[in-house]
Amino acid sequence: MTPKIDVVASGSPRAMGYAQGEALRDRIAGSRRMLAELEAFRLLQPRWLPYPLFLRSAQRRARAALEAAVHRDAPESAARLAGIAAGSRMRLDALYLLNGLEAFMCSLSGNLAQAARMEAAASVASACSAVAVRGCRTRDGNTIVARNFDYLPLVQPFYILRQCRPDNGFRSIEFTAAPLAGAIDGINEHGLCIAYNYAYAMDPGLAAATISMAISAALAHCATVDEAATLIANHRRNGAGLLMLADAEGDIASVELSSNHTAIRRASAGEDVLCHSNSYATAAMQQIEAPPNAYYSQRVPKPLRGRRVLESSDRRDDRFAELLAQTGQFDADNLQTLMSDHGPHNQPSACTPCMHSDYWNTTACVQFYPKERRMRIAYDSACRARFVGFAL
Numbered sequence: 001m002t003p004k005i006d007v008v009a010s011g012s013p014r015a016m017g018y019a020q021g022e023a024l025r026d027r028i029a030g031s032r033r034m035l036a037e038l039e040a041f042r043l044l045q046p047r048w049l050p051y052p053l054f055l056r057s058a059q060r061r062a063r064a065a066l067e068a069a070v071h072r073d074a075p076e077s078a079a080r081l082a083g084i085a086a087g088s089r090m091r092l093d094a095l096y097l098l099n100g101l102e103a104f105m106c107s108l109s110g111n112l113a114q115a116a117r118m119e120a121a122a123s124v125a126s127a128c129s130a131v132a133v134r135g136c137r138t139r140d141g142n143t144i145v146a147r148n149f150d151y152l153p154l155v156q157p158f159y160i161l162r163q164c165r166p167d168n169g170f171r172s173i174e175f176t177a178a179p180l181a182g183a184i185d186g187i188n189e190h191g192l193c194i195a196y197n198y199a200y201a202m203d204p205g206l207a208a209a210t211i212s213m214a215i216s217a218a219l220a221h222c223a224t225v226d227e228a229a230t231l232i233a234n235h236r237r238n239g240a241g242l243l244m245l246a247d248a249e250g251d252i253a254s255v256e257l258s259s260n261h262t263a264i265r266r267a268s269a270g271e272d273v274l275c276h277s278n279s280y281a282t283a284a285m286q287q288i289e290a291p292p293n294a295y296y297s298q299r300v301p302k303p304l305r306g307r308r309v310l311e312s313s314d315r316r317d318d319r320f321a322e323l324l325a326q327t328g329q330f331d332a333d334n335l336q337t338l339m340s341d342h343g344p345h346n347q348p349s350a351c352t353p354c355m356h357s358d359y360w361n362t363t364a365c366v367q368f369y370p371k372e373r374r375m376r377i378a379y380d381s382a383c384r385a386r387f388v389g390f391a392l
Contacts, residue, residue: 001379003161003388005173010165013076017083017181021090024160027178028088031098031158038154039301041101063093065207066100073236074209074217076166080181088179098179100210100238127151127278127360128197129316129353130244131324131338132252135272139331142371145246146335147185147195148382149175149364150355156363159379161390169220173390175366175377182212183219189392190223191248191370199278200290200309201240201258208236211257215243225251233262242276248370256285275320278313303359312360315351319343323353332367332376339365340382354382 007023009016021028035041036051045054071078081099085092127150134143158178165171174186187193194215214235222228225245232243232255243255254265254274263282267274280286294309323338330338342348342356350357362381369375373392378385 001157001159003159003377003379003390005163005390006160006178008163008165011167013079013166014083014086016164016166017080017085018087019083020080020162020178021084021087023087024178025088027158027160028084028090028095031155031177031179032090032094034154034158035097038152043299043301059091059093059097062097062100066096066209067092069207069236069238070096070209070213074213076220077181077209077213077216084179084181090179095179099181099212127312127316127350127355129275129277129320129339130195130197130242131273131275131320131335132244132246132254132267133273133330133335134246134250134252134267136270137272137329139329142369143246143250143252144330144332144335145193145195145244145252145366145368145370146339147197147244147366147368148339148353148355148362149184149366150360151363152359153361153363156379159364161377164216164220166220170223171392172219173375173392174216174219175364176212180212181216182210182214183216184212185366185368186215186219187368187370187373187375187392188219188223189373191373192219192222192224192228193246193368193370193375194218194228195244195366195368197242197244197276197278199240199242199256199258199280200313201261201285201288202290203258203260203288205238206236206259208238208259211237211239211241211243213237223247224249225253229253229255229264232257233264242278242280244274244276246368246370248373250371254281256280256282258285258288261285261288273324275317275324277316277320279310279317301359303357312351312355316353319351319353336365336367336382336385340385342383348383356381 130147170188172188174183185195218228240258256263296304341353343352348356365385367376376387
């Protein structure tokens, strides 16, 4: 699948959503059908309840839990969702389920203990890795952000690029999925870029907008890392993640989020590099993270059972530290070589930067160039990526 601009969304939030829904109607319908094949979702289905009834119940519960919160916390996203529903001719409750999937893996399993709810959410969340280099760590001094999106291949057919031209906001190019109002990654006309990795927080979730909706708001209304970090930190949200932020002035930051807490990590003096996978690096956020000795039980998809929850993330973090220490300066090519790494023995796995496994795989790769207001993306593993470029 070759990346292209799938929809140009202009005007009011509702008009932008309508354009997305109309242009992507078939893929949005396909994403709802895909839920029947999503093992993490089906594991929440009571054995006595037929799937069509379970799906309808899940949709109703998702909308009941999210709708008022999204209208309160992210009114632009609420209007965009209504537009997507109208344009795609899909029920709004189905779109609320698709937009809040990771968060609602917890709320839909409310009869389970806290650890089990975390497992349900974690099993549908992605892996992912991100690196930002600038200044003395790049050959031309300009910032580059590289990101591997490690997710379920089942979802890959629904990846899209959306060009946003809001009436009251900044233009942006956003990588997201067909039914989503929010953005997974993106860059705006001022050079602000944001890349989103999931995390494994244990603090209670909120009835709130999703992190992807907060990212979309930041791309529409912020020009710098400081502005975006402040907006996202103050945005009510449900979920956990690590965001790599960079701007045209050369600022970079790793923002660690849960539903209730935020920490911002900056590059060490003279280092000019930041990286993260899915584990928090700040002491404060590690207090609410899944513990190092947490293992997946039998309540998750089969490929994850018995694995340590943070094993892949911890091993990728260690490997990135090793590789970054071996290279002085980066350009687009050798940074992509780093993201394509298959470990010290060239054996790709669930624990290597370029991920190949029986569950998560690197399914998209993105590079951002904030000063030039451009990005490159491939819908493939890092080791096979053939990038297509886009600019604002």
